[in-house]
Amino acid sequence: MDLQEILATMPFAAKxxxxxxxxxxxxxxxRLAWSEDVTTTDRIMHGGALTTLADTVGAVSAYLNIPSGASRVTTASNAVFARQVRRGVVTGTARPLHVGRKTVLVSIDIMDEEGRLVSQVTQSHAVLGELGP
Structure with missing residues (x-):
């Protein structure tokens, strides 16, 4: 599956x-670019926009680490915000911390263009479906 196909399965993230x-x-x-459409008070990037980026890359990370034929669902997501974003592009990087038979734990770092931490998110995902023997 190519990146556009993956993103197409998540219309909210794409929109x-x-x-x-x-x-x-x-x-x-x-990544997610700052625009007026994703801001809150004082033209600061909305925490929900940052969380959408984190949830997207976190979900893809979990999906790529589950058995073929299984699915996954986010069971918890904890975000800590370190700084505001008023311009530019933020980049989210998700890495699995634990890949088990029934759960996947993912860490996501959201960074600004200067390489500074904007948000750190930890997610847990439940693995659903047939897991095999």
């Missing part, structure tokens, strides 16, 4: 402006 840059089982990278 929100999230782009996938690269994706493999060890690391998923996406």
């Amino acid at each position: 929100s402006g999230v782009e996938l840059v690269s994706a493999n089982a060890g690391e998923v990278v996406g």
Whole structure:
């Protein structure tokens, strides 16, 4: 599946402006550009927009680490915000911390264009469906 096909399975993320840059089982990278459409008070990028980026790359990371034929669902997501974003592009990088038979734990770092931490997100995903013997 190519990156556009993966993103097409998540219409909300695509409509929100999230782009996938690269994706493999060890690391998923996406980005989101600042625009007036994704801001809140004082033209600061909305935490929901940052969380959408994190949830997108986190979900793809978990999906790429589950058995063929299984599916996954996010069971928890915890975001810590470190700084505001008023311009530019943020990049989200998701890496699996634990891949088990029934759960996948993913860490996501959202960075600004200067390489500074904007948000750190930890997610857990339940693995659903047939897992095999």
